[in-house]
Amino acid sequence: MEELIQVSFENERPTVSARDLHEALEIRTRFVDWFPRMCEYGFCEGTDFNLLKNEKVQVEGKRLINRELLDYQMTIDMAKQICMLQRTTKGKLYRQYFLDLEKAWNTPEQVMARALQIANETRDQLSIQCRQLGLQVLEQQKQIKIMEPKASYADIVLLSDSLVLVTQIAGDYGVSPQVMNKKLHELGIQHKVRNQWILYSKYKDKGLAKSTTFAKKRPDGTILTRIQTEWTQAGRMFIYEKLKEQGIFPIVERR
Incomplete structure (x- = not known):
């Protein structure tokens, strides 16, 4: 025509x-x-x-x-x-x-052609939406992976109810006990009294640490008794939060 x-x-x-x-x-x-x-x-x-x-x-x-x-x-x-x-x-x-x-x-042919065109456009729109959703899922998975280490460290802490030495906590961060003790001292958490690290008074009654006595046998056979500070799991989490504020994270949370 x-x-x-x-x-x-x-x-x-x-x-x-x-x-x-x-x-x-x-x-x-x-x-x-x-x-x-x-x-x-x-x-x-x-x-x-x-x-x-x-x-x-x-x-x-x-x-x-x-x-x-x-x-x-x-x-x-x-x-x-x-x-x-x-x-x-x-x-x-x-x-x-x-x-x-x-x-x-x-005509039936034109009606069918328009219906197919609408179906194709709908399919294309759905395909675009699916791709967008796929990208959102990937982004969410990335965020989950970022968050997983934090949850993993918390789970590690929560799984244990025993006391831990600063050596074990330092190991979580890949540093020596001396470096960890020094850092906690710089943050105003503990100070040293007669070779023992003691919490400052404002933290003493928080259930963060306990003093325990251990005996060590000298080469000459005599027994040496010493007192050391051991951290509770609450104290371990407390240290985690304080170090996180400084941008310091345990090994499991590092990329």
């Missing part, structure tokens, strides 16, 4: 420009007067037509001026009825053109 006027198929229903139809029908009345008069036959905006704003570049004097040009996208049914109202040869010609267009648009 030869195209007499440009038809837009971008929406669910094909449409034509009111200005294009006004020109094709060779209407002598100005468009701005003619279109409102056509609307008086009961056509409704949003159902039969929609406002369309275009820009037209025109020469005024020696300047190029952009002017807003009002137009309307009309349904084929509205265009067909307007053609009939004109009662002209052109009107009859274009009305028949729109009737043929409607028949072609509503």
Whole structure:
């Protein structure tokens, strides 16, 4: 079928420009007067037509001026009825053109083609959404991996209820007991009294550490008794939180 006027198929229903139809029908009345008069036959905006704003570049004097040009996208049914109202040869010609267009648009083949197009578009949209969800899942998995070491260290601490030496805690961070004790002293947690590290008074009654006595046999057979500080699991977690504030993490939490 030869195209007499440009038809837009971008929406669910094909449409034509009111200005294009006004020109094709060779209407002598100005468009701005003619279109409102056509609307008086009961056509409704949003159902039969929609406002369309275009820009037209025109020469005024020696300047190029952009002017807003009002137009309307009309349904084929509205265009067909307007053609009939004109009662002209052109009107009859274009009305028949729109009737043929409607028949072609509503053939089973065209209906099926549009259904397949909608299905393909829906599939593509779902594919995009799935990819986006996949990326979100990957990002969440990354975050989980980042968080897992923290949970793992906490689990290690919670699994044990025994006292631990600073040597064991230092080992969690890959440093020597001397380095760990010095760091805890710098943080104002403990100080040294007669070769034993003692918690400062504000931490003493928190259940963080206990003093235990151990005996060591000398080479000459005599027994040497000493007191040492051992940390509870609560104390171990306390140290973890304090060091974390300094940006210091146990080995299991490092990348």
